[in-house]
Amino acid sequence: MSASTSAPANSAPVAHNALPPPSTSSAARSSRIAPHSHIKGLGLSPEGFANLDTAGFIGQNNAREACGVVVDLVKSRKFSGRALLLAGAPGTGKTALALAISHELGAKVPFCPMVGSEVYSTEVKKTEVLAEVFRRAIGLRIKETKEVYEGEVTELTPSESENPLSGYGKTVSHVIVGLKTVKGTKQLRLDPSIYEAILKEKIVVGDVIYVEANTGAVKRVGRSDAYASSYDLESETYVPLPKGDVHKRKELVQDVTLGDLDAANARPQGGQDIMSVMGSLVKSGRTEVTDKLRREVNKVVKSYVDQGVAEVVPGVVFIDEVHMLDIECFTYLNALLESPMAPTVIFATNRGNALVRGTTDVISPHGIPVDLLDRCLIVKTDSYTREQVSKVVQLRANVEGLKFGDGVLDKLAGEGEKSSLRYALQLLTPASILASLAGRTQIDIDDISEMNELFLDAKTSASMISESGAAFGS
Template sequence: MSEIRVEPYRVRRIGAHSHIRGLGLDENGKAIMVADGLVGQAEARQAAGIVVKMIKEGRISGRGILLVGPPGTGKTALAVAIARELGEDTPFVIMSGSEIYSSEKRKTEILMEAVRKALGVRLTERRLVYEGVVKNIVIRRAKHPLVPYLTVPREAKITLATRDEEVTLTVPEEVTQQIVELGVRKGDVIWIDAQTGRVHREGRVREFQDVKTYDVETRRIVETPSGPVKKEKEIVNVLTLHDLDMYVAAQRSLVSIFGFTLEREIPSEARKQVDETVRKWIEDKKAAIVPGVLFIDDAHMLDIEAFSFLTRAMESEFAPILILATNRGVARIRGTDMESPHGMPLDLLDRLLIIPTRPYNADEIREIIKIRAQEEEVELDSKALEKLVEIGSKYSLRYAVQLMEPARILAEQRGESKIHVEDVEEARKLFIDISTSVEYLREYEKLFLK
């Protein structure tokens, strides 16, 4: 493993929707109260399930989806769940409507890049990998060379086991960083590419000794691999059309004296070349198109030019599944003087299947907080949980979830491993909610600059 090389990694962060595995529907397409990381929103999830079926049957051409509802009602979670239902290798691109406004690129170029990022090309190859259940893992850390009070992972000793063999590997910093980023722990099934060092987590096993599992499990349950740990494995890689666009554009563009490709808009000729190549791969059965999901939050921030582009993009040969979300009612269409439902042109709304979401009740908030506590690996006692439910019901679910991490740190400062109700109450005093913030502004209004 001494020759393993990988690309630099990004520091791991627990995402707000990292626990979602699907829509949580039964065999009849009805929503289960708590399943696949989702809670409540039964009608919206059932509607999303119908959308997934339409996508899989190739019957959504020319249409898009619009999620409408108040803030914090799970619109983004629903979009993530749709992407999960379509498959693990389904490209999922998330952006805000305000991201199209840039001084460096045209709005249509930014949208075109997003559309191309949401279209995958599935290629299959055989690779030599180390695969097994993580039986033990020890990570050695060292001080950061530039920031002495920080530590960074340097190497890891990891034991992988199959039904037939057990191997202990010492992996270098690049692989260790990926292990940390992915949150790999005992009981996870992973494979490590022996040539590139790429790490992939396949899921989690239930039957493995000393592994903690949950009734509401947020990681895919898989079987323990059999055979040797080191083996040849068929690996499916999914590249996006944008990845291919960038590669072709880099071959065409000028290179600076420092060796970096000059950043600019991708020429249409490069995209045409990629499209022709992909069509040939498909005809030769070397590849397949994977329609991904382009999710645009705060879609009311788009302007009339962007809406026109998206209307045309939905009808193109290579088109992703377009999901828009908004929390606006009747609003002005940006770039015009006209008002319309959700601040969108009527001709675009006519092409969208609209799915409403509704505020969560107390029972649903309780289950969501339990799931987030599990995902963020914090322990709540029963009174702390009920306090967070009360806060979520009175103020907002997001505020209740945001209080968990400060409360955990306060509990640790008291020498406790579990969050108690006093930790939650102290966190509330330190980090106020929106309504308290408004009261604060009114109280000290004269002292603020205008």
């Protein structure tokens, strides 16, 4: 093995299975990098054409342009009752395209990914799992205009009086709170219950808060930046002094999903006695939501929308390996797509003609029944060329902060072309560990060669097993 050939002369060779040296900085922590953290959008021009290698996307120009058309259809509210099917070989960017569509639709748009096999549960029915995912992908943006008192706390003085119920001790009769903004100051005389909320929020002089005039709810925004210290890192959040008057009308926006509303209303409240509490603890964590409850939630949501208080934000449901669903799920999906509040639905599969799961004789393209397939716009993803594999590997290396020596990128591109793009990407981090153990800051071509000795790609592994099986049979 050659992992230690480039090590310094004054250090002993390091075995590939040796533990790395302890970090010199206790504060240094490595964060996990998601497989698609570099995807920022579809990377299209204003005319809808795919720009060359932008927004984290390499290649797939036809698929990106087709998805751009779907985004325009969704934004113009003309994609209802239909779904998008991404069909292509493994590792060709189907999940990345679905994530990019979600980014293009907006930052606050719910994105709910799932795999076809997730519907098979012993606790909840298959159709219930699908319905729950669809409800979680429908957002509700609630806008409320409230009268609030907002400012920096300059005074916090509770006023005590004799307790009328007992001859001993005193009770808080009211609390005096002074609030300051850029425009002026105001002194408020508040109820004792609000003082309890202030203590619960751990509010002290110098904090920026707002108090709702109607409900008396207290919210701590942060610490006034006038109290900001000179520390580089601190757990406190500093906010500027509020502008305008202390007493003002403020628009508050809250984002929830229909799934959140269903779960909140389906949870049994029970009593406050110990048996009710113990009963809620031993019950199953997942509870099926009835259709009646969903209809009631929909009525309330519709009334909010009609009043202009709320706005429905359809999100994206992404079902990967959709061929794993059975005929019952496919039938139910037809009904869900017909719903007036259906989200944008994206399927992904890597199957050709396949048996529809749950049947014995129905063979259909992509393993999806024809009646559901007719509702889909189908987008094909292409395999990557050697040049595109090289660009993807370089992009991921930049995201993960890795450096390559001479010839490494070309070697990895060759591995990706020979086996798969995913295999080439999987070699990056182990090779960087070998390089660091050998005392180098960049990956050399020897590290990649040793990775090929330690690990096998799928095609090589399958051929070796078939050869050994043939030899054993002979």
